[in-house]
Amino acid sequence: KQEVTQIPAALSVPEGENLVLNCSFTDSAIYNLQWFRQDPGKGLTSLLLIQSSQREQTSGRLNASLDKSSGRSTLYIAASQPGDSATYLCAVNPGGSQGNLIFGKGTKLSVKP
Amino acid sequence: EAQVTQNPRYLITVTGKKLTVTCSQNMNHEYMSWYRQDPGLGLRQIYYSMNVEVTDKGDVPEGYKVSRKEKRNFPLILESPSPNQTSLYFCASSPDRGRVYTFGSGTRLTVV
Numbered sequence: 001k002q003e004v005t006q007i008p009a010a011l012s013v014p015e016g017e018n019l020v021l022n023c024s025f026t027d028s029a030i031y032n033l034q035w036f037r038q039d040p041g042k043g044l045t046s047l048l049l050i051q052s053s054q055r056e057q058t059s060g061r062l063n064a065s066l067d068k069s070s071g072r073s074t075l076y077i078a079a080s081q082p083g084d085s086a087t088y089l090c091a092v093n094p095g096g097s098q099g100n101l102i103f104g105k106g107t108k109l110s111v112k113p
Numbered sequence: 114e115a116q117v118t119q120n121p122r123y124l125i126t127v128t129g130k131k132l133t134v135t136c137s138q139n140m141n142h143e144y145m146s147w148y149r150q151d152p153g154l155g156l157r158q159i160y161y162s163m164n165v166e167v168t169d170k171g172d173v174p175e176g177y178k179v180s181r182k183e184k185r186n187f188p189l190i191l192e193s194p195s196p197n198q199t200s201l202y203f204c205a206s207s208p209d210r211g212r213v214y215t216f217g218s219g220t221r222l223t224v225v
Contacts, residue, residue: 031211043117043203044216051211089156093210100146100171101214103156 002027002094006104013080014112021075021107023090028068031093035064035075038087038106047088048075080111115140119204119217126194126224134189134220136204142215144207145187146171147179149200150219156203162187163210194224 003026013019023033032051036044048057048064050073056065063076077084087108091101117138126132138145146161148171158171162181176198178190187206191198204217 034214036216041219043218044205044214046213046215049213091156100158100161101148101156105153105155 002030002092002102004090004092004102004104006088006090006107008107009105010108010110012110012112015080015082017080017111018076018078019080019109021077021088021090021109023073023075023104025071025073025092025102027094028071029094030068033064033066033073033093034091034101035062035073036089036091038089044089077109080109082111082113085109085111115215117204117206117215117217119202119220121220122218123221124223126222128195128224129193132191132194132222134191134202134204134222136187136189136217137185138187138204138206138215139185140206140208140215141184142206142208143184144209145181146205147177147187147189148203148205149173150203151200159189159202194222196224198222199224 005024007022034049035047038044050057050066061078066073087106089106090104120135143164147159148156150156157173159177160179162168168179202220205214207214
């Protein structure tokens with residue numbers, strides 16, 4: 001059974017730092033992987049989607065990488081800002097499933113001014 | 114604006130009183146699904162639908178029903194709610210299973 005783990009559970013950094021959030025999954029046979037952002041009391045916003053054939057995706061200050069063979073993905077945030085404070089969720093779309101996203105429990109990021 | 118709309122945002126109800134949480138999307142997406150989010154357990158899929166009249170169970174379907182009579186709507190039905198269904202519920206849609214998912218703002222349900 002696919003399991004997704006995110007480390008660390010919480011992270012606090014000063015503004016301007018570059019940071020890396022980690023996501024690992026137990027079964028490398030995935031269809032794709034998505035990173036989401038969740039603000040308190042709000043829904044999930046999709047940040048980046050990486051197909052199984054891709055190695056990385058970039059959007060602005062965000063860069064997500066995927067290493068299927070080792071079961072790992074990282075989300076790199078450059079020059080962090082207080083507005084980046086949120087919970088970041090990694091979700092795997094397992095190969096062969098009908099679209100059931102398997103979520104990690106998230107990393108709660110706090111960027112201090 | 115492209116969006117997934119859930120109603121209500123907040124609901125407090127009593128055990129056994131049937132309720133429906135509505136979900137509607139305006140993006141002509143074929144794929145829709147329901148998740149619940151609980152502290153320490155994260156997000157888990159309840160039901161999903163690949164298209165009109167096509168639905169199937171996710172990981173935690175017990176106590177829930179769904180229907181997909183129209184492409185845009187995917188209501189979640191709790192026939193006899195129990196306190197263990199107290200949770201934060203999210204509806205999501207996507208053009209298909211391999212594309213970006215759009216989530217609704219969530220429905221916080223409390224069953225007393």
